Amino acid sequence: MDLQADLKAAIQQAIHTLYNTSVDDVTLQPTKKEFEGTYTYVFFPLVKSLRKSPAEIGQALGNWLQSNAPVVRSFNVAQGFLNISVSDAAYIQALNGILAQPDFGVTPNNGQSVMVEFSSPNTNKPLHLGHLRNNFLGDSISRILAANGFAVTKACLVNDRGIHICKSMLAYQKFGRQEDGTFETPESAGLKGDHLIGKYYVLFDKAYKAEVKQLVDEGMAQDVAEKKAPLMQQAQAMLLKWEQGDAETVALWQQMNTWVYAGFADTYNNIGVSFDKTYYESNTYLLGKDVVEEGLASGVFYQKEDKSVWIDLTDEGLDQKLVLRGDGTSVYITQDLGTTDLKFSDFHSDRSIWVVGNEQDYHFKVLFAIMKRLGRPYAAGCYHLSYGMVDLPSGKMKSREGTVVDADDLVNEVTNVAAAAADAAAKGKLDEFTGAEKQELFHMIGLGALKYYLLKVDPQKRMLFNPEESVDVHGHTGPFIQYAHARIRSVLRKAQESGLVFDAPADESVELHETEQELIVLLGQYPKRVKEAGDNFAPSSIAQYVYDLAKAYNRLFAELSILSEPDPVKTQLRLTLSAQVAETIRKGMGLLGIGVPDKM
RNA sequence: GGUCCCAUAGCUCAGCUGGAUAGAGCAUCUUCCUUCUAAGAAGGCGGUCAUUGGUUCGAAUCCAAUUGGGAUCACCA
Incomplete structure (x- = not known):
């Protein structure tokens, strides 16, 4: 039924019968167009061990196959290449074999499960071209793994909190009032929710840059000005209020995120992408501290005098890496440690795939190395599906410079x-x-x-x-x-x-x-x-x-x-x-x- | 500076675990619709597979170095 498999078996038998040796791996390749044949068997390796001329071996193999294997119609030999033509009846049998398998190409359930995390948008701006490559890759690889017999869970980790969201919120408070005194909404602006919030993110950046420029013009150093600019200070104050659960701030945050999610839902629907599970960083950003405790207790991590916690990965060609700040607050990888544990405890997946751009290659090397050292049984099943950036003919896409493709x-x-x-x-x-x-x-x-x-x-x-x-x-x-x-x-x-x-x-x-x-x-x-x-x-x-x-x-x-x-x-x-x-x-x-x- | 990724036709890309004269598309030049969908097909043009060494019967493919491009090495995410 399977042409290649039949042919391979026949070749192995031929070699065994003729030369009384066995070849464990017979690889066939499609015959080049310039030659007659369907598949080509490269038997150069045999020439050496058998101490016979290529022509002699090729002829012998070909003759044996032609008279003993019904699949083979004819053959020709060129140097160490045996070109085999398959008989029409064998082709048709193969076709009929495919016809008889409605699930041809689909592996039945292999008993393994995999989580594929992709998309992972920020809630301060709409999706752009870079996200599309991510989404299409994640969606496609999920389908491909399902066809390979895996039970697939598509997951999305939404980055719904942090300084960047506060920037949009702040700009909205400052610039969002309309002529009639009320605040702009997606309806009143005639914009999708994510586009509305994106608009304010851009407004923030403009106003912020103006402030920085003014401070620099007044003689302040650039890096100092970037920190001292009033808008940045206010955004940071807002983040602090959010973390303290300030009712007004949280309400605004919720309002804006609701709009963004409605916008995202439209986009996902429009591009045919969906998720089985959505994680929100606002729920997971505090996770991971217990993992740090655990690592300290087991000696995987160590603490410096300022109380900050580190791991030394220099013997793996990586660096020393901070996993918790001295003041006890999380860094990016702290959250990821916790979130990774959460994902596995939620779904008990055998494997986990992260579809994330290649600028985070290092981060994932570190993350997986830490998981391995912590003795997580799932560490071996973790994989970073890394992909390259999408460039425009005009150069790199930069959201701040407005050169993104929405x-x-x-x-x-x-x-x-x-x-x-x-x-x-x-x-x-x-x-x-x-x-x-x-x-x-x-x-x-x-x-x-x-x-x-x-x-x-x-x-x-x-x-x-x-x-x-x-x-x-x-x-x-x-x-x-x-x-x-x-x-x-x-x-x-x-x-x-x-x-x-x-x-x-x-x-x-x-x-x-x-x-x-x-x-x-x-x-x-x-x-x-x-x-x-x-x-x-x-x-x-x-x-x-x-x-x-x-x-x-x-x-x-x-x-x-x-x-x-x-x-x-x-x-x-x-x-x-x-x-x-x-x-x-x-x-x-x-x-x-x-x-x-x-x-x- | 350390680490990682990339380099194939004018342009954009294939080339699976090493196999014969390195393939597609775009662009350009020729042909083919009174016949099943011409959003198609056939052909021409176009290459020092970045460079140099090594491994072997054989290297675009594996190894090393060099050059060029990118990323990363944040108490950002």
């Missing part, structure tokens, strides 16, 4: 461009669509373009966001793949109207075209690619695979006819193959969080 604006933009592209290309295909259906389709295509654009790149790498390329619908893009799916669905619709079926096993005696062979090989790779993507936390490898599949199908579509093929047995095979390709595209794109349309 997530909501971007999604609207890609939807509009998709609509324009569809109008230009539809040629009547969408005439029976209602306005709402069209809108849904444009959103699916626009978002598909954006998601695919951000996911096709290796997460680890820093990437360049080119606005024009991100909405492109041609070439190596999401819409290209969606289009391939829509074409197949169109053919299948017509087949159905003619009473043809496309879920029946194909006749094994059909002679195959090379594009058909290529597609069957690709389809067979799907489970392996899903597993690889899970093992390596790499949605990009699924993205690449689905593209390859769509591209290969387009070739078949251009070279062969399906419904007007004179031989009904061939039509049947092509329908079955097409249906499986469509299904695999749908599943693969699903792992990226991208929908595929039946018409476009």
Whole structure:
């Protein structure tokens, strides 16, 4: 059924029979296009141990396989390469095998659970392009791990407290009054809640910078001025009041966060991302102190004279790291120690993934090292899915300088461009669509373009966001793949109207075209690619695979006819193959969080 | 200064645990719609895989050094 597995076994048997030795790992690779064959076995390693010429060994292996393995139709030898052509019957058996497994590529429950934490927004500003890469990665890797048999919990840790929120709150108090004397609201401003709060964050920064500049002009040093500026002092005072539970401050904080969450909910809904569990830092920021106590007691941490608590990780190539301030208050990692414990005690996950930008690589190394030293049993299952920054053609995105690309604006933009592209290309295909259906389709295509654009790149790498390329619908893009799916669905619709079926096993005696062979090989790779993507936390490898599949199908579509093929047995095979390709595209794109349309 | 990440075609990126003449897309130049969706397909052009050494039958891939870019080493998060 599985072409590769059959072939590997046959090769192992051949080697054993002919040379009475065994090879534990037979790796096959797809044969290069310049040579004839399906798979290539590289047997250079045998040449050395057998002390025979490559030509001799290749011929012997090939001959044995051809007469003993039904999978093998023919072979040729070039140096240390044995190129094996698979028989058409074996291809078709493989296709029928895939057809018989509705859950092809999905590993059944493996008994393990994993938590994936991602998104983790701050409540002082709306989501931007950088968050989108994070969200799409987190969402996709969650789906990929689920397909690999894990029970997945998607978690979001909201950074809803701290000095940055106080800045927005303060600016709102100062500048939020409207002409009629009442304070601005999302309704009165006509803004989403998160955008309204973001507006005040920007206002704070402007006013604060002006204050600093004035102080510097009056002769104060820059770093002193940054601390002494009245707005900063007031923001800090506000944070203190918040921590003391001051009723008025807390009420304002709650009001503003409520608006922000409503805005976030819209955005998440719009980009198709959701969470199973949300943690709020306002509930967790005090955690971790007991972990520090524990570490002190067990000697993992040590205390300095000023009462501050440290861990020495210099023997692991890291540094000495503060885990609690001298005044007993928390630092970032203190919270994370506590929150990590909390997450594991809540869900007892076997593994935990943090989707966080690579500027925090060091932080997570330290966090995991500490967890290991504290003897947490889950320490080995912790993984930081680190991803690179998204750059703009104009350079780095900086929120303070207003060069960020807003997530909501971007999604609207890609939807509009998709609509324009569809109008230009539809040629009547969408005439029976209602306005709402069209809108849904444009959103699916626009978002598909954006998601695919951000996911096709290796997460680890820093990437360049080119606005024009991100909405492109041609070439190596999401819409290209969606289009391939829509074409197949169109053919299948017509087949159905003619009473043809496309879920029946194909006749094994059909002679195959090379594009058909290529597609069957690709389809067979799907489970392996899903597993690889899970093992390596790499949605990009699924993205690449689905593209390859769509591209290969387009070739078949251009070279062969399906419904007007004179031989009904061939039509049947092509329908079955097409249906499986469509299904695999749908599943693969699903792992990226991208929908595929039946018409476009 | 220490540590980590990155470097492949004009541009954006693939290249799995080492395998044959390094692949896509964009851009550019040719072709192909009275035939299942041309948002497509076929072809041309385009490369010293940053550099130098090493490992071996074989290196874009592994190791070391160098150069260039980025991040981080905060009692910020």
